[in-house]
Amino acid sequence: MNRILGITALVTLSVLLAACPGKKAQVKPPATTGESVASSAGTTAPAADATGGQGKELGGSGATGADAGVTKSTIYFDFDSSEIRAEYAATLAAHGKKLASDRTIKVRLEGNTDERGSAEYNVALGERRAQAVKRALALQGAAPGQLATVSYGEERPTAEGHDEAAWAQNRRVEIVYLGGR
Amino acid sequence: MNASRYLPRFFFALAILLLAAAPAQAQLTVQITRGVTSPIPIAVVPFASDAGTPVDLAQVIEADLARSGRFAGLPRAQMLQHPSTGAALDLAQWRLMKTDFVVIGRVHGAAPGYRVECELFNVVTGQRLGGFAISAADTRLRLAAHQTADFIYQKILGVPGAFATRIAYVNVRGTAAARRWRLYVADSDGENYTTILDSPEPIMSPTWSPDGTKLAYVSFEGKLSAIYVQTVATSNRERISARAGINGAPAFSPDGKRLALALSQPDGNVDLFVLDLASGNLSRITDDPSIDTEPCWSPDGRSLYFTSDRSGKPQVYRITLAREERPVRVTFEGSYNARPRVSPDGTQLAVVTLEDGGYRIGLVEVATGRSRVISSGRLDEGPSFAPNGQTVLYAAREGGHGVLATASVDGSVSSRISVAEGDVREPAWSPRVESQ
Numbered sequence: 001m002n003r004i005l006g007i008t009a010l011v012t013l014s015v016l017l018a019a020c021p022g023k024k025a026q027v028k029p030p031a032t033t034g035e036s037v038a039s040s041a042g043t044t045a046p047a048a049d050a051t052g053g054q055g056k057e058l059g060g061s062g063a064t065g066a067d068a069g070v071t072k073s074t075i076y077f078d079f080d081s082s083e084i085r086a087e088y089a090a091t092l093a094a095h096g097k098k099l100a101s102d103r104t105i106k107v108r109l110e111g112n113t114d115e116r117g118s119a120e121y122n123v124a125l126g127e128r129r130a131q132a133v134k135r136a137l138a139l140q141g142a143a144p145g146q147l148a149t150v151s152y153g154e155e156r157p158t159a160e161g162h163d164e165a166a167w168a169q170n171r172r173v174e175i176v177y178l179g180g181r
Numbered sequence: 182m183n184a185s186r187y188l189p190r191f192f193f194a195l196a197i198l199l200l201a202a203a204p205a206q207a208q209l210t211v212q213i214t215r216g217v218t219s220p221i222p223i224a225v226v227p228f229a230s231d232a233g234t235p236v237d238l239a240q241v242i243e244a245d246l247a248r249s250g251r252f253a254g255l256p257r258a259q260m261l262q263h264p265s266t267g268a269a270l271d272l273a274q275w276r277l278m279k280t281d282f283v284v285i286g287r288v289h290g291a292a293p294g295y296r297v298e299c300e301l302f303n304v305v306t307g308q309r310l311g312g313f314a315i316s317a318a319d320t321r322l323r324l325a326a327h328q329t330a331d332f333i334y335q336k337i338l339g340v341p342g343a344f345a346t347r348i349a350y351v352n353v354r355g356t357a358a359a360r361r362w363r364l365y366v367a368d369s370d371g372e373n374y375t376t377i378l379d380s381p382e383p384i385m386s387p388t389w390s391p392d393g394t395k396l397a398y399v400s401f402e403g404k405l406s407a408i409y410v411q412t413v414a415t416s417n418r419e420r421i422s423a424r425a426g427i428n429g430a431p432a433f434s435p436d437g438k439r440l441a442l443a444l445s446q447p448d449g450n451v452d453l454f455v456l457d458l459a460s461g462n463l464s465r466i467t468d469d470p471s472i473d474t475e476p477c478w479s480p481d482g483r484s485l486y487f488t489s490d491r492s493g494k495p496q497v498y499r500i501t502l503a504r505e506e507r508p509v510r511v512t513f514e515g516s517y518n519a520r521p522r523v524s525p526d527g528t529q530l531a532v533v534t535l536e537d538g539g540y541r542i543g544l545v546e547v548a549t550g551r552s553r554v555i556s557s558g559r560l561d562e563g564p565s566f567a568p569n570g571q572t573v574l575y576a577a578r579e580g581g582h583g584v585l586a587t588a589s590v591d592g593s594v595s596s597r598i599s600v601a602e603g604d605v606r607e608p609a610w611s612p613r614v615e616s617q
Contacts, residue, residue: 080494108404116540118520118533118562119385119607120430120443121488121495123406124451124472127427131449149449150404151427155383158357162560162578 073175075133076168079114082128084136092133095175096140103143109133110174111151112158114167119153126151133173148178206602207352207363209371209585215595216250221281221337224255228286228299229265235319238288238297241326244370245344246333250594255280267300267309275304282310284333292319299329301336310336323372324614331613343567344369347611348574349377349387349396350585354603364398366413369610371598377411385607390433393612397421397431397440408442410458421458427451430475434482441466441476441485453487455502466500467508473498475520479527486511486521486530495519497532497545512545514552520563523547524570529590531564531573542575544590555588556595565610574598576606 073095075088084092099105111126130149137147159166225243228234246252255278264270265287275283286299298314313332317325327345334342346369354361362384367374378384382401389396390410397410406428411418422428426445433440440456453466453473467473471491478485484501489508491498494516498508512518517535524531527547534543534554542556542564560578567574570590577586579597583604587596599605 115560117495117517117535118475118488120475121472121490121519123385123427123429124443124445124474127445127449127451128472134449149426150401150406152383152401153385155362155385155401156357156360160356160581162581 073177075129075173075175077129077171077173079167079171080125082125082132084132088136092136093140096137096142099137099143099146100141103146106146106148106178107137107142108176108178109137109147109149110156110176111149111153112156112170112172112174113154114170115154115157115162116167117154119155123151123153126153129171129173133175206354207365207376207600208374209348209350209367209598209600209605211248211371211596211598213248213250213594213596214586215593217593220251220253222255222279223252223282223284223333223337224260224275224278224280225284226260226263226265226286227257228288228297229263230288232291234288234295234322235292236322236326238286238322238326238329239284241323241370242284242299242330242333245327245330245342248370248596249334249342249344250589250596251338267302270302272302272304272307280304282333282337286329294318295322295325297322297325297329299332301333323368327369327614340571341569341613343569343572343610343613345614346568347393347614348585348598349389349398349607349609349611350605351384351387351607352600352603352605353583364396366396366611375413377413377416386430387607387609388431388433389609389611391435391437391612393614396609397433399429399431408440410440422456432476432478432485434478435480436482441478443474443476453485453500455485466502477521477523477530479523480525481527486523488519488521497521497530511547511550512552513550514545515543518543518545518552521545522564522566522573524566524590525568526570529570531566531575533562533564542573542588544573555590555592556586558586561586563607565608567610568612574608574610576608 109130111130113122113126130151134147134149157170159169223246225239227239243254247254261274265285270285281304283302283304284299289296296316300312301310303310313329315325315328324345330344331342347366348369349366352363352365361381363379364377364384364387365374366377380400380402385399387396387398395410395412397408399406399408407420407423408428408431409418409420422442424444428444430443431440438458440458442454442456443451444454445451450470451472451474452468453476455464455466469491471489473487473489475488476485484499486497486499488495489498496510497512497518499511500508515534515536518532520533521530530545530547532543532545533540536554539559541554541558541561543552543554545552558577561575563576565574572587572589574585574587577584583606585598585605585608
């Protein structure tokens, strides 16, 4: 179920990003989507910009400048979900275009989960998240050779707490530039 | 498929720096949090010895029995005599002390070699229940004491003890900026702990070979996951799986010749594989677009239990290796059941289960699918059975710290195992340690 939703979201995302005038797909403007398409567990994650200082949101989801978007390097996820929220469309477009414009740049996409549940299942879930970001960047023209993934599961939390506020910060993919930046 | 092409094999015999003195912050401290309502009173009389011993055997034995939550030791101060032979034992006197059993013993020899003998008496009936003798080098006297405690436990309760065993665990210290992962092995009472690996990157999923001499684990050194098999006594290790993507959840087959593991495909999907350790041949076991991970062998080695979210949420499935058939779902109660570990007799699975918003340890009866919850935390995970099947060891959170805990399968006894600094997680209970 998550997979289908994830693919749907990606397709929607790609349509959004491509902004192709010929397409008939119904898309919402990104500015209106503060919430993800579906939260599979019924839990609502707090707004993604409630982060612990690093990778701070720029000027809201309306940011259009490609170079402005690349400063945000963390993508947050809902519980037990690898679906990319529409609010990250501009950010991922900016990263993807930057990678497409310079093939010497490489990134490592580090998938992470919150601490709940079993450790190895969380490694698999973190990998799913990293792969979702990888596909989104590839749609923007990044080459597979520029995109490495690793999943740490629940091993590398950035927020030390044990409540939903901390968990929301830990369910993330970090886009780590390895060179050219 | 050409399995060897899929899995480049790397053989390293890396001598890991074994820290001569592991930091005291990583020592496990075991504390009983619940015992049986009427623990069996037992007196373990100090053992006589020819020339003294570096280990107080009776004290180790008594501490083992007390830590099981099923025995209450008679304090030494209340013992009127310290007999060491059956002839010197005045049972009437011990009856007055309201103790049900008396253990007496002797240690012959001197460093480096000893012979430990003990005898167990039922005070109420006056019957000698049996004797136990074992030879041990001076460095293995604590093991001899644990083996003696196992003998006493079995004689009185009718089930084997699990004292002569070890625990592997990961200690995580520091915060996000500078975190360190250390894999340790300690005796079941927390003593004799040694560093297996010390790394600035995550260490996960340690698991024992069935003979108790090796550990397989996942290490992210170099920022990529890889599975290593390391001999505990020598620290020699081999990197046995380092494919692109996930290399995770290793599990030795009951004969020790194969390793089940979880590997990811280029698209990130995780499936189960079995690696033949001698030949390096890799066989695919599952092929499904869902997550399949956390394999665990049935005791007969013919099937694997594993976690899969093929139904939408993580549940436990079983696949029979020899047959071409779809996996069978074995957990049905609750929306989350993961990370199965099968009991030594194969009748029960310990799993991580979601109950009332908390992740807890559940026991699932394989034949019926019926389950019950044996822990009460909010973030319990990583269950591991004692080799006697009586107790489950798992990781928990307490006051913001990662601790270990045990729960007996009958629900009567629980304990908490903590370290002085940092979190402790990913526990793995070893098979019984044999004398060498």
